[in-house]
Amino acid sequence: MTEKDIILTSEGREELEKELSNLINVIRPQVIEELVEARAQGDLSENADYDAARNRQAEVEARIKEIETMLSKAKIIEDSNNLNKEIKVGTTVTFQNLKTKKEMTVKIVGVIEADPFESKISNESPLAKAMLGKSTNDTCEVRELKEPYKILIKDIK
Incomplete structure (x- = not known):
């Protein structure tokens, strides 16, 4: 480590x-x-x-x-009141893939807790990196090894 x-x-x-x-x-x-x-x-x-x-x-x-x-x-x-509604570690985010129109909800956690089967993604994943610091209705580009894609932030909890 x-x-x-x-x-x-x-x-x-x-x-x-x-x-x-x-x-x-x-x-x-x-x-x-x-x-x-x-x-x-x-x-x-x-x-x-x-x-x-x-x-x-x-x-x-x-x-x-x-x-x-x-x-x-x-x-x-800590899960605090996210008054600015800004995405950070510990936040649950609902987003839409703008290409496929598919909606998904994930919780951004540290590497140790990441479990895609429970919709918990690592803060070091390309998806989380693209979302961190964003707010509701923001669009961002997720850069993966394949081709990048855009998502729309729908809700932040």
């Missing part, structure tokens, strides 16, 4: 904190129990259960450290 801030919405921070709590309070004790059971089976040099439990422990500890690092470097974007 780079040394720059990690952008998270307050919702994203809460999800990471829940995952961290689950890893520390539920998963880690389960893995320790698996290690104890596997160790009780005897010879560790040919014990596949022990090796699997050690690998699982390494994965869990790595994820705990990763989340703790993300949370320590996180810049939290």
Whole structure:
């Protein structure tokens, strides 16, 4: 990871904190129990259960450290009243592709939270970069690897 801030919405921070709590309070004790059971089976040099439990422990500890690092470097974007109705990280935007006439609603979030299946796009995506700083009824051009296209901002929340 780079040394720059990690952008998270307050919702994203809460999800990471829940995952961290689950890893520390539920998963880690389960893995320790698996290690104890596997160790009780005897010879560790040919014990596949022990090796699997050690690998699982390494994965869990790595994820705990990763989340703790993300949370320590996180810049939290609060969902405040967007009085100027300007698009920024944390904003939900409804827009229309002017070529296809298709309307879509997305929420702009940091890279860590991006999930296109939940209509959450990264602030570093071409679409979000084109919209940031724009207002309702603004038209902007989205520059992708293929051909650029224009969109009309319909609503900002």
